[in-house]
Amino acid sequence: MASPIARPGDGGADARRAVPLAPRRSDRSPWNWLLAVPIVLPLLVPLYNREDPTLFGWPFFYWFQLSLVALGVLTTSLVYRAGRRGSAATHPSPAPGPHPRDEHDGGR
Template identity: 50%
Template sequence: MSIDTPTRGPARPAPYIVSGILIAVAIVMPLLVPMYARHDPMLWGIPFFYWYQLLWVFIASGLLAIAYVIMRREDRRRRAEVRERRVR
């Protein structure tokens, strides 16, 4: 294999766009402090301000995991495409 031989096939934009949106939501939502800067409703005696932030830790973890799976699948598809071309 030479230096000019590609290791991945052409990219499709959709997986990158979806992953970018998921990551952006995970980053931007906790930064919108005026949206959740209040005391009520309380959950087990914890003010909304605190439990909302803690909730976003788990939501962001899930969103980032989904984005990772999407990107890993796209990378595998691109690598398989190059392997198929070499076999032919």
């Protein structure tokens, strides 16, 4: 797995680069694990492949899977909000300046 942070070792490609680097950032967050729930739960078919309990005449199989849609919305919204708080804390400035490792100027 590549680290989201530029490693010193990949400097070889730097010379070819005509685009300034983006600031170092990480898209890793413990909150991301929450997204495993709406990925894994819908795949555990034996868990919900049954008739009872029914709801408004719907077998469990159907209403449970539709409620997974709501669960998906809930988890992605939570992770989205948590991510916004996180990035606001580490990047107070909306437009960070050029990267310190940005060795080339102009690039043309």
